[in-house]
Amino acid sequence: MGDTVTVQPFGETFPVEPGETVLSAILRNGRFVKYGCKHGGCSTCRAEVVEGDFSQSDGTSFSLSDADRDSGVVLLCSTYPEGDLVVDIGGTMDDLTDEEYNAGQDVVEFTGTVDRIVDYTRDIKGIEIILDEPSSISFVPGQYIEIQVPGSNDEWRSFSMANPSSLDSRVHLVVRVIPNGRFTSLVGKEIAVGTTMNLRGPFGQFAIRLSYRPIIFVAGGSGIAPVLSMLSDLIESDNERPATFLYGARTVADLPMVDELRELERKHDWFTFIPALSDADRTPWDGETGLITEVLNRHFPSTKGHESYLCGPPAMIDAALDVLTSSGCKERHIFFDRFVPSG
Ligand SMILES: Cc1cc2nc3c(=O)[nH]c(=O)nc-3n(C[C@H](O)[C@H](O)[C@H](O)COP(=O)(O)OP(=O)(O)OC[C@H]3O[C@@H](n4cnc5c(N)ncnc54)[C@H](O)[C@@H]3O)c2cc1C
Ligand code: FES
CATH class of the missing domain: 2.40.30.10 (Translation factors)
Incomplete structure (x- = not known):
C-alpha cells in the first residue's frame, strides 16, 4: 500500500500518489483546506505534523518562521509524505468550518x-x-x-x-x-x-476582508493585477473605506497604467495612488522616489489600525511585512500573495 495522509481534527485518511503533495491529495480526494499560492509562497496552508516522516520542497524557507519549524509546522503544498503521515490543521486553520472542509474545492x-x-x-x-x-x-x-x-x-x-x-x-x-x-x-x-x-x-485566499479599517495596498511589477481587480470591486460596491495604493517600479518606463490609476484617484475621494520610482535619475519625475518600503514608511509612520494587502516579488513582500509590523499593523490584518515561480 502507498503513502497516506490523515487529516486531524477530521480524522480522515487519504491515499497520496507518488510525488504528490499533501495539499494535492486532500483536494483530489474531495476535501478542502485553506491554501493560496500552492507553491510555498503565501503561508496559508500551514499545518502541524503529528506523526510520520515527510520531505519538503525548496522554497518554504521564507514562508515558515523558525518558531513554526520548531513546533513541527509545515506547508501542506510543499510537503511529501514518506510513509503514513498525520497532520493537524486545528490550530493553524481554526476558522475552517466542517462545511467548508467537506465541500471540497470548487475549481x-x-x-x-x-x-x-x-x-x-x-x-x-x-x-x-x-x-x-x-x-x-x-x-x-x-x-x-x-x-x-x-x-x-x-x-x-x-x-x-x-x-x-x-x-x-x-x-x-x-x-x-x-x-x-x-x-x-x-x-x-x-x-x-x-x-x-x-x-x-x-x-487562492487573497481577498479583501470586510472591515472598517483603512486599506494600504503595496505592489510591485505585475503585482498590480489583483489590486486592479480589488479596486474595481471596491468602486462597484460604492466603497467609502480610505484606500492608498503604493506602487513601486524602477523607472518611469516601468510604470503600468499610471494615467488610469490617477483618473481613479481624481474620481474617488477615498482613493490615493502613490507611484514611486527606485531609480528615478534617468527620466524627469516629480513623484515619490526610493524603495516602496521607504515610501510606505514616510507616508505611514504608524500603520496601527490599518489593513494591508501586499502583492509582487517575495523580497518586496518580506520587506513590507517588516515595515508594517514594526509600525503597528497587526499581523492578522496583513494579507499577501507572493509571485513566486509557479512552474
Ligand atoms: C498565486 C500566484 C499568482 C501569480 N500571479 C501572477 C500575475 O498576475 N502576473 C505575473 O506576471 N506573475 C504571476 N505569478 C508568477 C508566475 O506564475 C510565475 O512567474 C511563472 O512561473 C512564470 O511562468 P513562465 O513559464 O514564464 O516561467 P517559468 O518557466 O516558470 O520560469 C523560468 C525561470 O524563471 C524563474 N522565475 C519564474 N517566475 C519568476 C518570478 N516571478 N520571479 C523570479 N524568477 C522567476 C524560474 O525559477 C525559472 O528559473 C503568480 C504566482 C503565483 C504563485
Ligand atoms: S498554498 Fe502553501 S504556501 Fe501558499
Missing part, C-alpha cells in the same frame, strides 16, 4: 480565446481572454487562475485576475515577461490574438 476547467494583448511596459503585458466553455467564471478579486503552457502535456502557470468580478465572461491578466519563461516568453508570439488557451480555477 472549473475552461477553454478561452485570446482577444487582446497590450504592452503596458517594456516587460509587463496585458492578456485578455474571452471564456468560451464554460462562458463565465465566478471569482473573488485577489484570486488567481492557472493557464496551461501551450503545447505542454500538463504544465500550468498561475496568474491573478485583474478584471472586476462582475466582468465574468473574460479574464484579464497582467503578466511580467520572464526571459526564457516557458509561458510568459510566448506572449505576443505563439500566444497571440485568436490562440485557444486552457485555464482552470479560481484558486
